[in-house]
Amino acid sequence: MSDLWQGALIGGRVWHARSGDAARSFRYRAAYLALPLAAFEAGMLPLRPDRPGLWRIRRRDHGARDGTDLQGFIRARLAPLGLEAAEVALVTTPRTSGYGFNPVSFWLARQGGHLRAVLAEVSNTFGEHHFYLIRHPDLAPVTPSCRIRGEKLFHVSPFLPRTGHYVFRFDAGPGRFGAWIDWTGPSGEIRLGTSLTGQAAPLSAARLRRAAMAHPLQAQRIMALIHWQAARIYLRGLPFHSKPAQLPCRLSGAEDRS
Structure with missing residues (x-):
């Protein structure tokens, strides 16, 4: 089975469901990559950093977004x-x-053969970003049964307030990847469940080429789906929350057991 830390292509299924003031759900498919950073930045994978192509990974789309090495960025947060x-x-x-537009990326940190921490890099359609560092206080393994809670501090959807809390859950394989992020509003009445799940296959040049040819406009499609769903929610008359100024804190922790 494929090990995410050896490089993998993930055939993902993305799901969103809202309950409370308006029941609403939608799902779509998207191809994800699991890139071991050391090998990726050394140019040892079929997809290399900053190289032009139908599919492309740019350093300045992640982390500090200044084009510098990604390993330096994540090491500074994990140290x-x-x-x-x-x-x-x-x-x-x-x-x-x-x-390129990526609602969320996940930096998976493994030590001693176990997932110990996840840095969730969340982006909104206004060009802003926030990082949630998810782990147990004692760095115990993060297993598929663990549910870790953290405060919501970043504006994502105009139909949800920047309050409440998230509950995070992860399954890092082997042979699969799963991420579940559930939000509950301050009153507890409105809830949003989201997930990304999929099987992971070893990352090879042939698989990468086939996936790129099958999904040449994936990022464009994701952005279109986001706006399409937003339009449908708006037409149902749900309250609209204007975007607040982003908080100075760009990194927050999630470490409470739910």
């Missing part, structure tokens, strides 16, 4: 936890045909 020597794989979607 205070004592995880500076952890193996890191970045689960993300590529730019397609020159365009």
Whole structure:
């Protein structure tokens, strides 16, 4: 079975469901990549950093977004936890045909053969970004049964307030990837469940080529789906929340057991 930290192509299924003031759900498919950072930045994978192509991964689309090395960025966030020597794989979607938008990427930190922390890199359609560092306080393994809670501090949807909390859950394989992020509003009445799940196959040049040919406009499609669903929600008359100024804090922790 494929190990995410060896490089993988994930055939993902993305699901969103809202309950409370308006029942609403939708789902779509998307291809994700699991990129072991050391091998990726050394140019040892079929997809190399910053190289033009139908599918492309740019350093300045992730982390500090200044084009510098990604390993330096994640090591600086993991070092205070004592995880500076952890193996890191970045689960993300590529730019397609020159365009890129990725609602969320996951930096997976493994040490001693176990997932110890996840840095969730969340982006909104306004060009803003926030990082949630998810782990147990004692760095115990993050297993598929673990549910870790953190406060919501970043505006994503105009139909949800920037309050409430998330509950995170992860399954890092082997042979699969799963991420579940559930939001509950401050009153507890409105809830949003989201997930990304899929089987992981070893990353090869042939698989990468076939996936790029099958999904040449994936990023464009994701953005179109987001706006289409937003339009449908708006037409149902749900309250609209204007975007607040982003909080100065760009990195927050999630470490409470739910």
